[in-house]
Amino acid sequence: MKMKGMLRKDWYIFLKYGKITAVFIAAYAVIAVFSQNAPFYVVFSVVLGALMVKLVMAYEEQDKWDCMAVCLPLRPEQIVWEKYLESLVCSGAVAFLLEVATFVARTFFSRENGLFSPLSTFLMLFFMGGLIASVELPILFRFGVSRGRIVLTLALMVLAGLLAGTVTGLWEAGNPQGSLFGAVSLPEGVLTAGTAAVTVILLAVSVRISVAVYKKREF
Amino acid sequence: MEEFALKIRHLTKRYKDFALNDVSLELPAGSIMGLIGENGAGKSTLIKSVIGAVKPDAGEIEVLGCDNRSAGFTLKKEEIGVVLDEACFPAALTVRQVNRVxxxxxxxxxxxxxxxxxxxxxxPQNKAFQEFSRGMKMKLAIAAALSHRARLLILDEATSGLDPIVRDEVLDVFNEFTREESHSILISSHIVSDLEKICDYIAFLHKGELLFCEEKDLLLERYGLITLRRDAFEALDKRAVLSAHDTGYGVQALVRRELLPAGMKAERAAIESIIVAMAKEGKK
Amino acid sequence: MDIIISNTGDQPIYEQIYTQIRDQILSDKLSEGEPLPSIRGLAKDLRISVITTKRAYEELEREGFICTMAGKGSFVAPKNTELIREANLKKIEAHMQEIYELAAGCGMEKKELLEMFALMGEE
Incomplete structure (x- = not known):
């Protein structure tokens, strides 16, 4: 119920300010599936998707809603969880968008970029979003958006570099016939499950850190 | 119903260049307390400590009978309406959307x-209120604070920046709110006259210290204003005089009534002049 | 019931309420058993502090002008002739004090005052 209310509020903010970012994400998704340099754009749109939460939080902070939220009957955990939930929703949406774009490219333009095989890639992208959220949110909950943005930018640059490197490496090794996971000899299912496990653990740790730092936060 | 809507004991919060120092006060249920003090006196720090947005270095705070550090405080917040200076809903929302949230x-x-x-x-119901004036934002926050059956209103500078007509309207709403016996208000302002009318208690913060927390009537009874000739003024017990102003034709002084010579009558003083005099004196 | 609060002057607000209600009881404008507004209601209507009104009511009750029943509110108490006499005596005393001060101000002596008063009775 409370979660619904907060998500609803974020949705309203998104409707007001998020549309341009959404257009950019969509554009990158389209470029990604037609581009020679697919991994770069894929990672870019996923990062952008994960940053949607930061955008919303920036507007909240500007109006000092973060302070107002303390006055409402919300547990600190609820306030923290809501942003994680939102991050995952955003990542899911971006991953879904990329899947659709790939499907369209494959079906109507006969483009085969080798990057996308349906379920495992969807999950992979989704987990990338989760990974970014697990790094991003503790920083935002600790410092707030305006004070945290420098730390955040550094962290995200490193993270995005790592992600792009990994994805590119996997892709190139597996190209041209293979899927994203072609380079690895493990079965796709095992690999996806492994990534899922790592992301879930990271998220769980991240949530705990966020709750702890948020409880100490002053406004 | 608990006896006190709010109990603050030895609240201390230190910042680099400011400290709220050992503040204790009690707001009896059913009454209105005005928290007065100039900008930077610590009003917002005190109010934020009460709702938990600031973590005190020392002291205890009980709101509606609930320790504000306990887990149960989240639930208590259902019964607390808060209006903060400047902090508000995200301005992207319309009144209708605020309602839905x-x-x-x-x-x-x-x-x-x-x-x-x-x-x-x-x-306006369908306009994002980023276009609202400060007064309208305040009114929105007040409307929200009054719409979830709160028993305690905590208002930080909720009347400042409002034009006089609106301010009166808002004060009327607060006055009506406390018609219910279990309803209490803590309201801060740097403008004394805003609060003077409706308050039962006045708490005065000055540079992080609580100089007094007193029934308004007692203050009015204890202090008075006299105007007299200079020689008569010189003859007064100096301890009786809080502040004096020589007009050139005589002296107007704010005095403690009890220390005046028997039979000498003092006029009613404005709370504001009592507070200004005390602030200048810096002590009780 | 009329209560007019003046924010200027020396008389404390609780005293203004006390005096005005008392006078209306004494002059039979408020009759025995008539309910008075609740303390909180009156305070909010007059936009004054609840404590002030409470104090006025307490004073009225102590002097026997009203009685308060828990949960029911306050009512005008049965008339007590002794009480009324006493209240009137107090009033007279207050007026006399004023007369005395006025007279002293223009240098009249007690004898002159008494003469004036004697004449008043004959008219």
Whole structure:
């Protein structure tokens, strides 16, 4: 119920300010599936998707809603969880968008970029979003958006570099016939499950850190 | 019902260049307390400590009988309406959207009450309120604070920046709120005259110290204003005089009535002049 | 019931309420058993502190002008002739004090005052 209310509020903010970012994400998704340099754009749109939460939080902070939220009957955990939930929703949406774009490219333009095989890639992208959220949110909950943005930018640059490197490496090794996971000899299912496990653990740790730092936060 | 809506004991919060120092006060249930002090006196720090947005270095705070550090405080917040100076809803939202959000956030949210207040305060329903004036934002926050069956209102500078007509309207609403015996208000302002009329208690913060927390009537009774010739003034017990102003034709002084010579009558002083005199003196 | 609060002057607000209600009881404008507004209601209507009104009511009750029943509110108490006499005596005393001060101000002596008063009775 409370979660619904907060998500609803974020949705309203998104409707007001998020549309341009959404257009950019969509554009990158389209470029990604037609581009020679697919991994770069894929990672870019996923990062952008994960940053949607930061955008919303920036507007909240500007109006000092973060302070107002303390006055409402919300547990600190609820306030923290809501942003994680939102991050995952955003990542899911971006991953879904990329899947659709790939499907369209494959079906109507006969483009085969080798990057996308349906379920495992969807999950992979989704987990990338989760990974970014697990790094991003503790920083935002600790410092707030305006004070945290420098730390955040550094962290995200490193993270995005790592992600792009990994994805590119996997892709190139597996190209041209293979899927994203072609380079690895493990079965796709095992690999996806492994990534899922790592992301879930990271998220769980991240949530705990966020709750702890948020409880100490002053406004 | 608990005896006190708010109990603060030895609240201390230190910042680099400012400290709220050992503040204790009690707000009896059913009454209105005005928290007065110039900008930077510590009013916002005190109020934020009460709702938990600032973590005190020392001291205890009990709100509606609940320790504000306990886990149960989250639930208590259902019964507390807060209006903060500047802090508000995300400005992207419209009044209607605020209503929909709050409906999910408060168990006792009363849609009709909220929309009635919005109408009474002449707030446009479908306009994102980033375009609202400060006064309108305040009114929106007040409307929200009054729409979830709160028993305690905590208002930080909720009347400042409002034009006089609106301010009167808002004070009327607060006055009505406390018609209910279990309803209490803590309201801060740097403008004394805003609060003087409706308050039962006046707490005065000065540079992080609570100089007094007193029944308003007692203050008015204890202090008075006299105007007399200079020689008569010189003859007064100096301890009786809080502040004096030589007009050239005589002296006007704020005095403690009890220390005046028998039979000498003092006029009623404004709370504001009592407070200004005390602030200058810096001590009780 | 009329209560007019003046914010200027020396008389404390609780005293203004006390005096005005008392006078209306004494002059039979408020009759025995008539309910008075609740303390909180009156305070809010007059936009004054609840404590002030409470104090006025307490004073009225102590002097026997009203009685308060828990949960029911306050009512005008049965008239007590002794009480009324006493209240009137107090009033007279207050007026006399004023007369005395006025007279002293223009240098009249007690004898002159008494003469004036004697004449008043004959008219």
């Amino acid at each position: 709050m409906r999910d956030l408060f168990k006792n949210w009363e849609e009709k009450t909220f929309l009635d207040y919005a109408e009474r305060f002449a707030l």
